[in-house]
Amino acid sequence: xxxxxxxxxxxxxxxxxxxxxxxxxxxxxxxxxxxxxxxxxxxxxxxxxxxxxxxxxxxxxxxxxxxxxxxxxxxxxxxxxxxxxxxxxxxxxxxxxxxxxxxxxxxxxxxxxxxxxxxxxxxxxxxxxxx
Amino acid sequence: xxxxxxxxxxxxxxxxxxxxxxxxxxxxxxxxxxxxxxxxxxxxxxxxxxxxxxxxxxxxxxxxxxxxxxxxxxxxxxxxxxxxxxxxxxxxxxxxxxxxxxxxxxxxxxxxxxxxxxxxxxxxxxxxxxxxxxxxxxxxxxxxxxxxxxxxxxxxxxxxxxxxxxxxxxxxxxxxxxxxxxxxxxxxxxxxxxxxxxxxxxxxxxxxxxxxxxxxxxxxxxxxxxxxxxxxxxxxxxxxxxxxxxxxxxxxxxxxxxxxxxxxxxxxxxxxxxxxxxxxxxxxxxxxxxxxxxxxxxxxxxxxxxxxxxxxxxxxxxxxxxxxxxxxxxxxxxxxxxxxxxxxxxxxxxxxxx
Numbered sequence: 001x002x003x004x005x006x007x008x009x010x011x012x013x014x015x016x017x018x019x020x021x022x023x024x025x026x027x028x029x030x031x032x033x034x035x036x037x038x039x040x041x042x043x044x045x046x047x048x049x050x051x052x053x054x055x056x057x058x059x060x061x062x063x064x065x066x067x068x069x070x071x072x073x074x075x076x077x078x079x080x081x082x083x084x085x086x087x088x089x090x091x092x093x094x095x096x097x098x099x100x101x102x103x104x105x106x107x108x109x110x111x112x113x114x115x116x117x118x119x120x121x122x123x124x125x126x127x128x129x130x131x
Numbered sequence: 132x133x134x135x136x137x138x139x140x141x142x143x144x145x146x147x148x149x150x151x152x153x154x155x156x157x158x159x160x161x162x163x164x165x166x167x168x169x170x171x172x173x174x175x176x177x178x179x180x181x182x183x184x185x186x187x188x189x190x191x192x193x194x195x196x197x198x199x200x201x202x203x204x205x206x207x208x209x210x211x212x213x214x215x216x217x218x219x220x221x222x223x224x225x226x227x228x229x230x231x232x233x234x235x236x237x238x239x240x241x242x243x244x245x246x247x248x249x250x251x252x253x254x255x256x257x258x259x260x261x262x263x264x265x266x267x268x269x270x271x272x273x274x275x276x277x278x279x280x281x282x283x284x285x286x287x288x289x290x291x292x293x294x295x296x297x298x299x300x301x302x303x304x305x306x307x308x309x310x311x312x313x314x315x316x317x318x319x320x321x322x323x324x325x326x327x328x329x330x331x332x333x334x335x336x337x338x339x340x341x342x343x344x345x346x347x348x349x350x351x352x353x354x355x356x357x358x359x360x361x362x363x364x365x366x367x368x369x370x371x372x373x374x375x376x377x378x379x380x381x382x383x384x385x386x387x388x389x390x391x392x393x394x395x396x397x398x399x400x401x402x403x404x405x406x407x408x409x410x411x412x413x414x415x416x417x418x419x420x421x422x423x424x425x426x427x428x429x430x431x432x433x434x435x436x437x438x439x440x441x442x443x444x445x446x447x448x449x450x451x452x453x454x455x456x457x458x459x460x461x462x463x464x465x466x467x468x469x470x471x472x473x474x475x476x477x478x479x480x481x482x483x484x485x
Contacts, residue, residue, distance in 0.1 A: 025386070027156055027396045027408050028373045028460060030207045031234035032296045032325065034256025040227070065244065065291075068252050078252035079227070081294035118230035 042077040043124030056094040062087035101128035141387045153201045158398035162211040168274045171337040182401045193425035206233045214241040223253035232256045239285030247288040257296040264307030290322035298325035304343045325367040351482035358382040374475035375456035392461040393436020410462045445470030
């Protein structure tokens with residue numbers, strides 16, 4: 001689906017009202033509008049040694065509470081806040097259950113995202129070393 | 132002079148917006164189940180709703196009829212209590228897959244660290260949580276002794292996220308009116324950036340309860356409280372878009388009153404009905420997603436929302452401020468629709484003996 005740009009006439013008339021706030025609204029019993037300050041981070045975590053996907057790796061935003069875990073296929077997907085630089089941390093939290101892997105940090109910068117019609121997106125291919 | 136010029140320009144802007152009627156904001160009443168039994172509930176929700184939750188696929192089929200979604204188009208999940216749905220994150224992700232954004236209105240009771248994390252992961256962008264006073268007043272209105280304790284946790288979590296566009300709403304009533312300043316201080320202490328204040332609509336369970344409704348002087352007091360709080364600049368306090376408040380317009384909101392129901396705001400209700408805001412009288416329903424194409428209904432119907440001249444009746448008929456107000460919030464038209472249920476400006480005039 002194509003996202004259309006706001007009509008320029010709307011901006012001019014709204015601007016003449018001496019308030020850009022005219023475009024920002026919320027329904028009485030609704031939420032504020034979301035201006036999309038996030039990006040989708042997806043990826044795959046594999047063992048550097050075997051090349052096999054690793055499940056149960058904690059993928060977190062460093063210094064924040066937000067995290068997700070890799071699935072059976074070593075895949076993960078989550079939306080994070082769009083910042084200039086965001087450190088994504090990969091941590092083996094299930095101990096020796098499926099071998100033991102070293103932790104890894106990777107930096108996502110705001111220049112990296114692929115802008116699609118469905119929003120900003122980053123794909124990470126991560127290899128973890130065995131301990 | 133500047134005020135008059137701004138009003139005139141805003142009326143032109145409103146006309147333009149009405150003609151364009153771009154769908155920016157879509158409520159989805161995804162459940163009418165609720166874990167609370169609030170005294171002021173306008174929808175009469177209950178723990179065992181007569182309606183089953185709408186299947187996600189049914190909603191998505193309707194959503195997929197939207198040809199070119201507007202920039203910043205947002206789906207607002209509401210209820211009932213949306214967090215009672217087990218598939219809420221899946222709902223959010225499916226909306227995001229379509230390049231759209233989503234947000235949620237919650238009473239906060241079930242909002243904990245686990246679902247705060249999973250909702251952010253699923254691309255939740257905005258959140259509104261209700262708090263209706265300090266502990267005793269909030270628990271009284273919510274009919275639940277643990278409600279404040281739980282909403283306190285929810286507010287703390289939501290306010291800690293710099294990603295979320297988060298605000299808190301409060302329904303002001305006779306019970307909590309005297310503690311607004313303390314509530315303001317509490318919200319600042321919790322790190323809340325934005326606070327919206329409402330009055331209660333005389334519908335649903337609230338209708339027969341006098342405790343729910345402010346006197347004219349209290350309503351003026353509320354406007355003064357909001358005006359003064361906005362000057363302090365420590366939290367973004369505003370009056371909701373529920374109604375036109377005359378000379379207070381520029382003091383209590385960022386923009387002039389403009390009820391966008393059916394103009395930029397649509398809804399898909401629990402039974403598939405297509406309307407504007409969910410609190411609007413259900414006799415205004417324009418179609419149903421199970422029998423009609425949602426976007427076609429949005430584009431071709433909704434005339435009653437976009438031409439409000441029919442509201443120039445009852446006390447609105449002779450009102451000198453009708454051109455700025457246009458019949459107050461659409462949700463104040465119920466039943467026979469011969470008169471607006473509440474006129475905020477009239478209340479203010481009575482309070483100041485104008």
